[in-house]
Amino acid sequence: MPGLASGAVLTDDPMRVKMLAAHYLDGAGLVSENRGMLGYRGRFSRAELGVFSVGFGESALLAYLSELSSCGVKRVVYLGECVSLAADADTGTIVLAETGGRPFEAADAADPALLGGAVNAAKQLKIGARVLPVLTDDRYFLGGSGAARGGADIVDFATRALYRYSLDNGIAAVSILTVTENVPRGKRENGAFRQSQFHGASRLAFETLAGAGFE
Numbered sequence: 001m002p003g004l005a006s007g008a009v010l011t012d013d014p015m016r017v018k019m020l021a022a023h024y025l026d027g028a029g030l031v032s033e034n035r036g037m038l039g040y041r042g043r044f045s046r047a048e049l050g051v052f053s054v055g056f057g058e059s060a061l062l063a064y065l066s067e068l069s070s071c072g073v074k075r076v077v078y079l080g081e082c083v084s085l086a087a088d089a090d091t092g093t094i095v096l097a098e099t100g101g102r103p104f105e106a107a108d109a110a111d112p113a114l115l116g117g118a119v120n121a122a123k124q125l126k127i128g129a130r131v132l133p134v135l136t137d138d139r140y141f142l143g144g145s146g147a148a149r150g151g152a153d154i155v156d157f158a159t160r161a162l163y164r165y166s167l168d169n170g171i172a173a174v175s176i177l178t179v180t181e182n183v184p185r186g187k188r189e190n191g192a193f194r195q196s197q198f199h200g201a202s203r204l205a206f207e208t209l210a211g212a213g214f215e
Contacts, residue, residue: 005041007075007209008050008068009202010061012158014038016198017053020079024206025051037064047210058136058161065165075114075172077205078162079198082134082177086153087184094127094201097134097175100159101152107133108163111172114208118174121207127200134175136160154179174208176201 011017017038021028025042032039032052039052050073054064065076082095089095096118101107115131122129135152136159159175166173178201181188 005048005050006072007047008052008073009077009079009205009209010052010054010065010068010162011079012053012056012060014053016079017051020051020202024202025049034064034067044206045210049206049209054158057157061158062161062165065162065171069169069171073171075111075209076162076166076174077114077118077209078158078173078175079201079205080156080158080175080177081180082154082156083181083183084154084179085183087182089130089132089153089179089182090185091179091182091187091189093179094122094129094204095134095154095177095179096122096129096131097154097156097159097163097177098131099133100136100156100161100163100175101133102136102160108160108167110163110174111166114172114174117211118176118204118208121204125200125203125207127204129176129204134159134177176205176208 014037021040024044028040028042031041037053041050054061097110099107099109132154133152134154134156137155156177162173162175178198
């Protein structure tokens with residue numbers, strides 16, 4: 001994958017990548033379709049950016065992220081879904097992951113500059129977003145009995161691996177998540193909701209990477 005932009009939005013679903021490229025990138029062109037995962041490059045505002053699907057779970061994300069980093073990607077925003085174990089973080093809530101860890105283990109942190117950029121972008125765009133710690137536990141999403149909370153009320157399947165790899169390899173990363181299931185309220189949104197409700201988080205992801213118009 002030669003000639004990639006240094007900034008990229010990552011997400012799990014190839015179909016979502018197609019939508020993001022069509023909606024947000026000017027002059028988008030396909031640059032990767034490795035193992036069914038798609039990647040596009042184009043312009044957002046004044047920035048040259050990419051958007052790539054990386055599969056589901058920590059192992060898949062690490063495999064694709066290592067390839068992307070070897071091709072020059074240095075700043076990434078992961079755009080994903082999460083489960084809320086707290087009643088006050090209802091479905092549709094956007095979460096900026098301050099840290100990502102496993103149950104009862106030390107957590108790794110988001111890149112401070114990208115996280116700060118996401119906070120500023122959310123304010124400028126008037127998008128409600130909450131900065132919260134995130135617990136990464138694949139077992140919840142694979143039909144287990146539920147994640148061990150380990151002090152966090154937001155559960156996802158990728159942030160811990162993203163932050164650990166980024167810290168070890170000199171990449172700036174932040175995870176922007178949308179709550180699609182709230183356990184205390186017994187709410188779980190369908191696929192149509194997932195696609196339609198991602199626009200706020202998606203815009204935030206691209207603005208954060210581009211840094212256009214934000215301090």
